[in-house]
Amino acid sequence: xxxxxxxxxxxxxxxxxxxxxxxxxxxxxxxxxxxxxxxxxxxxxxxxxxxxxxxxxxxxxxxxxxxxxxxxxxxxxxxxxxxxxxxxxxxxxxxxxxxxxxxxxxxxxxxxxxxxxxxxxxxxxxxxxxxxxxxxxxxxxxxxxxxxxxxxxxxxxxxxxxxxxxxxxxxxxxxxxxxxxxxxxxxxxxxxxxxxxxxxxxxxxxxxxxxxxxxxxxxxxxxxxxxxxxxxxxxxxxxxxxxxxxxxxxxxxxxxxxxxxxxxxxxxxxxxxxxxx
Amino acid sequence: xxxxxxxxxxxxxxxxxxxxxxxxxxxxxxxxxxxxxxxxxxxxxxxxxxxxxxxxxxxxxxxxxxxxxxxxxxxxxxxxxxxxxxxxxxxxxxxxxxxxxxxxxxxxxxxxxxxxxxxxxxxxxxxxxxxxxxxxxxxxxxxxxxxxxxxxxxxxxxxxxxxxxxxxxxxxxxxxxxxxxxxxxxxxxxxxxxxxxxxxxxxxxxxxxxxxxxxxxxxxxxxxxxxxxxxxxxxxxxxxxxxxxxxxxxxxxxxxxxxxxxxxxxxx
Amino acid sequence: xxxxxxxxxxxxxxxxxxxxxxxxxxxxxxxxxxxxxxxxxxxxxxxxxxxxxxxxxxxxxxxxxxxxxxxxxxxxxxxxxxxxxxxxxxxxxxxxxxxxxxxxxxxxxxxxxxxxxxxxxxxxxxxxxxxxxxxxxxxxxxxxxxxxxxxxxxxxxxxxxxxxxxxxxxxxxxxxxxxxxxxxxxxxxxxxxxxxxxxxxxxxxxxxxxxxxxxxxxxxxxxxxxxxxxxxxxxxxxxxxxxxxxxxxxxxxxxxxxxxxxxxxxxxxxxxxxxxxxxxxxxxx
Numbered sequence: 155x156x157x158x159x160x161x162x163x164x165x166x167x168x169x170x171x172x173x174x175x176x177x178x179x180x181x182x183x184x185x186x187x188x189x190x191x192x193x194x195x196x197x198x199x200x201x202x203x204x205x206x207x208x209x210x211x212x213x214x215x216x217x218x219x220x221x222x223x224x225x226x227x228x229x230x231x232x233x234x235x236x237x238x239x240x241x242x243x244x245x246x247x248x249x250x251x252x253x254x255x256x257x258x259x260x261x262x263x264x265x266x267x268x269x270x271x272x273x274x275x276x277x278x279x280x281x282x283x284x285x286x287x288x289x290x291x292x293x294x295x296x297x298x299x300x301x302x303x304x305x306x307x308x309x310x311x312x313x314x315x316x317x318x319x320x321x322x323x324x325x326x327x328x329x330x331x332x333x334x335x336x337x338x339x340x341x342x343x344x345x346x347x348x349x350x351x352x353x354x355x356x357x358x359x360x361x362x363x364x365x366x367x368x369x370x371x372x373x374x375x376x377x378x379x380x381x382x383x384x385x386x387x388x389x390x391x392x393x394x395x396x397x398x399x400x401x402x403x404x405x406x407x408x409x410x411x412x413x414x415x416x417x418x419x420x421x422x423x424x425x426x427x428x429x430x431x
Numbered sequence: 432x433x434x435x436x437x438x439x440x441x442x443x444x445x446x447x448x449x450x451x452x453x454x455x456x457x458x459x460x461x462x463x464x465x466x467x468x469x470x471x472x473x474x475x476x477x478x479x480x481x482x483x484x485x486x487x488x489x490x491x492x493x494x495x496x497x498x499x500x501x502x503x504x505x506x507x508x509x510x511x512x513x514x515x516x517x518x519x520x521x522x523x524x525x526x527x528x529x530x531x532x533x534x535x536x537x538x539x540x541x542x543x544x545x546x547x548x549x550x551x552x553x554x555x556x557x558x559x560x561x562x563x564x565x566x567x568x569x570x571x572x573x574x575x576x577x578x579x580x581x582x583x584x585x586x587x588x589x590x591x592x593x594x595x596x597x598x599x600x601x602x603x604x605x606x607x608x609x610x611x612x613x614x615x616x617x618x619x620x621x622x623x624x625x626x627x628x629x630x631x632x633x634x635x636x637x638x639x640x641x642x643x644x645x646x647x648x649x650x651x652x653x654x655x656x657x658x659x660x661x662x663x664x665x666x667x668x669x670x671x672x673x674x675x676x677x678x679x680x681x682x683x684x685x686x687x688x689x690x691x692x693x694x695x696x697x698x699x
Numbered sequence: 700x701x702x703x704x705x706x707x708x709x710x711x712x713x714x715x716x717x718x719x720x721x722x723x724x725x726x727x728x729x730x731x732x733x734x735x736x737x738x739x740x741x742x743x744x745x746x747x748x749x750x751x752x753x754x755x756x757x758x759x760x761x762x763x764x765x766x767x768x769x770x771x772x773x774x775x776x777x778x779x780x781x782x783x784x785x786x787x788x789x790x791x792x793x794x795x796x797x798x799x800x801x802x803x804x805x806x807x808x809x810x811x812x813x814x815x816x817x818x819x820x821x822x823x824x825x826x827x828x829x830x831x832x833x834x835x836x837x838x839x840x841x842x843x844x845x846x847x848x849x850x851x852x853x854x855x856x857x858x859x860x861x862x863x864x865x866x867x868x869x870x871x872x873x874x875x876x877x878x879x880x881x882x883x884x885x886x887x888x889x890x891x892x893x894x895x896x897x898x899x900x901x902x903x904x905x906x907x908x909x910x911x912x913x914x915x916x917x918x919x920x921x922x923x924x925x926x927x928x929x930x931x932x933x934x935x936x937x938x939x940x941x942x943x944x945x946x947x948x949x950x951x952x953x954x955x956x957x958x959x960x961x962x963x964x965x966x967x968x969x970x971x972x973x974x975x976x977x978x979x980x981x982x983x984x
Binding site: 185187188209264267268269271276284285286287366370373374388391396400401 | 721821836917939942951959
Binding site: 494495496514515516518519520522523524525526527528530539540543544571584587588591 | 874876877879880881882883884885886890894895898899901976
């Protein structure tokens with residue numbers, strides 16, 4: 155009978171570098187490859203393949219240059235702040251109106267059954283589709299952009315809050331009732347904490363839609379924001395600025411979503427969630 | 432001399448050792464150390480050991496789901512290089528496909544082998560009847576109880592007609608009453624089909640009740656500690672009688688004390 | 700599990716009266732809104748330039764469709780302005796689905812099988828998603844000019860990534876034992892893809908398609924406004940520029956209605972059905 159002879163013990167991998175191991179395990183290597191490979195491909199296409207690169211695909215270098223240029227002139231900070239302000243005001247108003255609205259509608263079963271379809275309907279007409287109407291009302295003004303953001307944020311948040319309040323188990327409310335709690339106490343101790351997770355989720359969704367709405371709104375009706383910047387840059391053939399603007403839009407959203415909204419949502423759900431996920 | 436021995440010994444494990452790096456820390460884990468065992472044709476071999484002794488690693492290597500570098504594993508004389516239909520596996524739980532009916536789950540192996548539908552249907556019916564699922568052919572797994580699901584898993588493996596059947600704690604997740612029934616049923620089916628079976632469990636009673644021989648493993652790194660032979664005719668294995676039969680109780684107590692040595696060591 | 704199934708069946712049977720009540724109640728706000736709209740026209744509070752009379756919105760259909768025959772609608776005759784815009788928007792959605800969904804599923808399954816590939820594609824997808832569909836419009840105009848290709852590109856970009864991510868998540872959530880059991884039955888890679896990964900990921904894939912159509916439809920409308928020369932988005936944009944407010948209202952309402960009908964009548968039932976048939980099953984009870 156043949157036996158396979160035992161080779162030397164297998165190499166002990168990464169034992170001394172658990173941190174490196176974790177980095178590699180979580181895809182750090184691939185991320186680096188994609189970033190470097192992407193940049194290399196982009197440069198190659200821009201320098202060698204594409205006929206008129208400054209029009210069709212400006213090189214990474216010229217995008218960096220245009221950002222330095224715009225930073226120097228103070229344009230970029232101006233545009234970024236404008237966009238962020240619009241988002242803040244629009245979503246602030248949307249949340250401020252939508253949260254109480256959703257809670258009120260959710261309190262009563264009949265009322266919430268009544269408003270569920272219409273909220274769903276308005277949620278499906280996106281704010282962006284509404285832009286032309288609002289532009290007839292107020293032209294290309296700040297008001298138009300803010301309104302579109304407000305509209306876009308309002309419906310997801312009220313819809314979510316309505317559903318959240320509705321799904322609070324009756325038993326909690328009844329338990330407090332038997333303890334002799336007043337309506338106000340029930341609202342404070344059950345409804346509000348019970349609705350908090352769905353408020354958090356609705357806010358994240360709403361602000362996400364709102365972000366898209368700011369960009370679209372600025373393209374059609376706004377002045378001096380990131381959406382406006384990429385739109386006007388395209389019209390005057392400054393493609394480097396278009397790519398710069400897109401990159402900024404992407405990075406800003408990732409930062410906002412990953413480091414602010416998601417952690418906030420997760421914390422709220424963990425702390426206040428009646429149903430632990 | 433060799434030819435005959437190879438034919439008789441359906442599963443041969445020689446000098447099997449296994450290391451693997453921990454998924455998160457990268458630390459080296461020594462799971463199996465120089466394991467040698469043989470299972471002869473038609474034999475029911477049970478493997479018992481404390482939890483974390485590498486039983487599941489052993490099964491995964493035998494099934495070919497985990498490649499081994501040190502030692503040899505042969506089934507019917509062929510070295511194991513990957514998963515294949517010569518070794519059927521019954522997993523712990525949740526291994527039958529939820530989107531297939533009972534019938535299509537049981538016939539899955541035959542479908543993969545490319546057997547024509549009428550022939551397949553006939554074979555499937557045979558095993559549906561054998562495991563007592565007649566009338567449930569067109570049900571989906573979520574409509575079945577835990578015990579019935581494991582019957583489907585058993586029938587699926589049998590239906591593919593493997594040389595060796597590997598079972599990984601198949602009754603660990605069912606309730607105690609069902610487990611007793613399933614153990615007796617498995618015994619009956621093993622007699623009827625004369626399958627060569629390697630059955631992994633941490634339940635000493637189960638090993639003594641089902642096994643012709645029982646392999647006891649040490650704690651990690653898993654080594655073969657002892658082999659206990661259970662001298663109880665398979666035909667007379669019924670729980671009602673076994674509990675009073677010295678052949679069963681003697682073997683069980685022996686296995687138990689061997690396993691407990693390992694557990695006690697672990698605590699100390 | 701079977702208990703849950705029974706409750707579900709009972710729920711379905713008892714739903715009729717409840718559903719009737721729901722529809723009746725849900726209609727009230729719509730009727731009130733329509734009433735207020737008519738009242739506004741009657742009282743003349745807000746000028747027709749801002750809020751057109753309901754009548755004018757309905758009439759706009761006939762104005763846009765003047766000289767169009769039933770056959771002309773199907774042949775997209777040039778006199779059928781309104782239906783042409785609807786058909787070209789829907790056509791793009793159809794084309795976007797035909798191309799984007801198989802591509803998303805295919806790459807999603809591949810990425811679900813290979814850690815390497817998914818590690819490489821995930822950051823790209825996260826970034827592409829973060830640059831919301833609309834922000835791609837200017838660059839798409841530079842590349843493809845105004846028209847069909849730009850709008851289709853925006854839609855594809857949205858649909859593909861959502862289907863891709865959901866397929867990837869779906870494939871990853873399929874328990875490894877399913878794969879192992881098919882392997883030990885003698886199955887090969889192809890058996891695993893077609894009999895384990897795709898059916899196992901199906902509920903998640905359907906959710907991805909639903910989200911893809913939802914987000915894609917919004918992005919498409921915006922893309923048509925800025926970078927298109929046909930479609931409902933283009934129609935409302937042009938009408939707004941010409942202050943034909945009744946046409947704008949018509950278009951906006953239709954955009955909402957088309958989405959709602961597709962979602963409620965096709966997508967939601969489809970999602971429910973797949974989850975019931977497959978998805979619910981392996982969730983530990």
